[in-house]
Amino acid sequence: MDKSVLVSADEFARFTEYQASLKSTIPSSLNESGKPTSCLVSSSSKWVIDSGATDHMTGDTGILSSFSSHTNLPSVTLADGSMTSVVGSGIANPTTSISLSSVLCLPNFSFNLLSVSKITRALNCFVSFFPDHCVFQDLMTRKIIGRGRESGGLYLLETPSMKVPKPIACSSTLTPLEVHYRLGHPPLSILKKFFPNFQSSSYLDCETCQFAKHHRVSNLPMVNKRVASPFELVHYDVWGPCPVISESGFRYFVTFVDDYSHVTWLYLMKNISELFNIFCSFCAEIKTQFNISVGTLRSDNAKEYFSHPFDSYMSENGILHQFSCAHHPKMVLPRKKIDTY
Numbered sequence: 001m002d003k004s005v006l007v008s009a010d011e012f013a014r015f016t017e018y019q020a021s022l023k024s025t026i027p028s029s030l031n032e033s034g035k036p037t038s039c040l041v042s043s044s045s046k047w048v049i050d051s052g053a054t055d056h057m058t059g060d061t062g063i064l065s066s067f068s069s070h071t072n073l074p075s076v077t078l079a080d081g082s083m084t085s086v087v088g089s090g091i092a093n094p095t096t097s098i099s100l101s102s103v104l105c106l107p108n109f110s111f112n113l114l115s116v117s118k119i120t121r122a123l124n125c126f127v128s129f130f131p132d133h134c135v136f137q138d139l140m141t142r143k144i145i146g147r148g149r150e151s152g153g154l155y156l157l158e159t160p161s162m163k164v165p166k167p168i169a170c171s172s173t174l175t176p177l178e179v180h181y182r183l184g185h186p187p188l189s190i191l192k193k194f195f196p197n198f199q200s201s202s203y204l205d206c207e208t209c210q211f212a213k214h215h216r217v218s219n220l221p222m223v224n225k226r227v228a229s230p231f232e233l234v235h236y237d238v239w240g241p242c243p244v245i246s247e248s249g250f251r252y253f254v255t256f257v258d259d260y261s262h263v264t265w266l267y268l269m270k271n272i273s274e275l276f277n278i279f280c281s282f283c284a285e286i287k288t289q290f291n292i293s294v295g296t297l298r299s300d301n302a303k304e305y306f307s308h309p310f311d312s313y314m315s316e317n318g319i320l321h322q323f324s325c326a327h328h329p330k331m332v333l334p335r336k337k338i339d340t341y
């Protein structure tokens, strides 16, 4: 019994145009008039979703998993009325979820045609066409079992081979250290995952990372040993100027903290020049009230506030002046919460 397969005139015209473009040495992206046109299917692994075809068809027996040749298969009638014989049939699996049975094999046929009417019956699905894509969905569950994309007026089935793999590795002409700088100092083990050509590198000589990862020795000797008697060591700290002047006009304050007792004296100042007189008053008060002289004065700042008379006063009274390392917690007295004053 003869069996015919119909291909629409428009489709046949596209097929012949494509076949001509394959034989031509002119790039297929240019047509005769020189205007750019879209490139049609150029790979035998691509399947054209064809609503006009009565059967799945291919010219490549290599994509059929169980090809069997038949001599009594019907001929296929193309849109131009010509007949072409079918040499066999088989099963094609363009995707994991779409299996095409009874795919007719036509010699010298450049396309793989996926018959919409055949697949909807075989897989119990429906096909929705959109301007730039189409989807195959199961009739019962509506689950998407396949997709197609529009290309040059044809809908092509999306197959794994059409998906361009995303780059998973980079190559670089830069040295590992330069890439390390540019990417924000990632470890070498991470860089090797992105740059396979860095596999031979074993060490990144990055000074910044070495300093950043360097830990401070935890068992530094305590520089500031507690003194044995009151006022043997007095810490002082000058703060200001305050951006907001108090109602009384004060903008600075100075604190004197006895290292032995941690008792704190706080003096407000309108001007930093008052510091010398305040210190003289503090020493006089200690001398009068406790009959003790201040032994050593220590601070991590306020060097600039000490004038020549200040230094003369300290030397005349035998007071030692020490400056500790700024912001070094081991050399300054644990700070009181003087903001509560």
Ligand SMILES: [Zn+2]
Binding pocket: 180, 185, 186, 206, 207, 208, 209, 210
């Ligand atoms: Zn680094």
